[in-house]
Amino acid sequence: MKKSAHLDTLAVHAGRAVDPTTGAVAASPVLATTFERDADGAMSRGFVYSRTESPNRAALETALATLEGGREALAFASGQAATAAVLQALAPGARVVFPDDIYHGTRHLVKQEFGRWGIVADFVDFSDLTAVTKALAQPTALVWIETPSNPRLKIADIAALALLGRAAGALVVADNTWATPLLTQPLALGAHIAMHSTTKYIGGHSDVLGGALIVGHDCPPETAARLRSWQKLGGAVPAPFDCWLLLRSLATMxxxxxxxxxxxxxxxxxxxxxxxxxxxxxxxxxxxxxxxxxxxxxxxxxxxxxxxxxxxxxxxxxxxxxxxxxxxxxxxxxxxxxxxxxxxxxxxxxxxxxxxxxxxxxxxxxxxxxxxxxxxxx
Ligand SMILES: Cc1ncc(COP(=O)(O)O)c(C=O)c1O
Missing domain, CATH: 3.90.1150.10 (Aspartate Aminotransferase, domain 1)
Structure with a gap:
């Protein structure tokens, strides 16, 4: 399949393949937590233990990275777990700039929980680029965009904010949950990372919780590595069955x-x-x-x-x-x-x-x- 295929086509085919041993057209959930080593101790089939990687998660991550045009994707157990990983990847005492209208769980997470760990959060009206420029005059590690915002549907100009954030030396992350890759492509507009609560449109049936970070091609490699480390060592990963449900639902998104x-x-x-x-x-x-x-x-x-x-x-x-x-x-x-x-x-x-x-x-x-x-x- 060509990478240039339309999004509808990618949603159906990315991360999917006919099973070479059985010919099954639809994948099955692989529930195993552990995978066999080769005689020499190597893991030639690529899977070790399902916290660190699993076949259904790998398939979901491939599909999400393809749809958002990213280098790689990291699936989490919820949108909040994905957001927490980004904050955990920052240095202690880092200053972050967030929109004033934002999902209240994100606001509480960064203020209440990460505030205790020294993260300093400023909330700014992202529709006012002068206010954002002023906020970015102080050292800033992260600019977090959410557009349309929850619940007032404020629109933030991703391209303009990404330019400002990058010029300030900040990591630019866009919560793309409400728009989805079908409506908006934050990485193409300049964000380093796109974030999702896959619980929403990707899951689409109110029956599975999940989150994801899609890392763009020019995201600093040390940030990407730290996020992967938080995913594997922090362990807030989705179960194989949840990944299977999400990939199944993605096709009709x-x-x-x-x-x-x-x-x-x-x-x-x-x-x-x-x-x-x-x-x-x-x-x-x-x-x-x-x-x-x-x-x-x-x-x-x-x-x-x-x-x-x-x-x-x-x-x-x-x-x-x-x-x-x-x-x-x-x-x-x-x-x-x-x-x-x-x-x-x-x-x-x-x-x-x-x-x-x-x-x-x-x-x-x-x-x-x-x-x-x-x-x-x-
Ligand atoms: C924009 C946005 N981001 C993040 C989240 C959190 O996602 P989850 O509930 O999957 O943890 C939500 C949940 O409503 C949301 O609306």
Whole structure:
């Protein structure tokens, strides 16, 4: 298969091959934790122990590296484990610059846990490049991009931020969970590393947890080696069956995401015109402040949106309480639509507005989703 093949083709074929011994077209999970040595003690088949490498993980990593255009990929047990590995790979006392709107788990991880280990985190509005430039005037080890951001769907200009970050001598990492390689290619835009919660669109069915780092061709080799070391020695690796599920689901990711994004665009239009909705955060809308950048770096507006209902926290809770088809649940990227009132779960220190509801758009029919939201909004 040509590396230049289209992403839909790569999603189906990368990391997969017909089994040479049985002819099986679909791979099976290899659950073994340990692998036989050769008579001379060598490991000519490449596998030693499933914490350090496993056949299903190797296949998943090959596929993810291919889709993101990276040198190699490292699979982890969750998105948070992948993020933690990046922070663990920094020197003690390093200063990191993060966006102000960001997945709250990432914010808590870097502030609460890595703060205790001396990592200093600054949170900056990434849509304001002057503010970022100012933040980077101090020595910075890492610039962490998340675009679209969770939950306000702010758009960060990856190419501009990568240039600034690189000029400051920082490692540039982009959390590409919400866009996926189908919509955005952060490594081509200048990031050193693309990060994923594979739990979301790559898994796509709300039944497997995972994370990944895809290391770009010009990522400093010592960083890549340290990340691999944290993966193997830290041991927060995905089980073979989880890797198998993720690779299986990856094949349909482009088709799912394209359909989900088309529905999300229509829902964003419906919500923007609704009198009970104060604001819709969806980068596909021409009114979104990051729309022009999104058009440059995203193939579509994606399948996530958030909206602020007229009223306060209680008004938003009431709307969430009335959905019947859409499920009230955290997480995103699955085939079923999920709605979440974010503020109560993010905590008092979160900048998320009280009246914001986040919607992960699934594969249901648009008319049924509109009817459900119409009813919920009252
Ligand atoms: C943008 C983003 N990054 C990272 C994560 C964390 O991933 P996981 O739950 O797989 O640890 C999430 C989870 O919602 C997310 O939305």
């Amino acid at each position: 482009p088709v799912r995401l394209r359909a989900q994004s088309a529905t999300a665009a229509k829902l964003a239009g419906f919500l923007a015109a609704h009198p009970r909705v104060e604001r819709v955060n969806y980068p596909g809308l021409a009114t979104h402040p990051g729309h022009a950048i999104a058009q440059r770096q995203m193939a579509s507006g994606g399948a996530m949106l958030s909206f602020e209902v007229r009223g306060d926290l209680a008004a938003a809770r009431a709307v969430a309480g009335r959905v019947q088809l859409i499920t009230r649940a955290t997480s995103l990227g699955g085939v079923e639509s999920l709605l979440e009132h974010r503020k109560p779960i993010e905590g008092a220190d979160s900048p998320t507005p009280d009246n914001l509801l986040r919607l992960s758009v699934g594969l249901e029919h648009i008319d049924d989703l509109i009817a459900d939201l119409q009813h919920a909004l009252g």
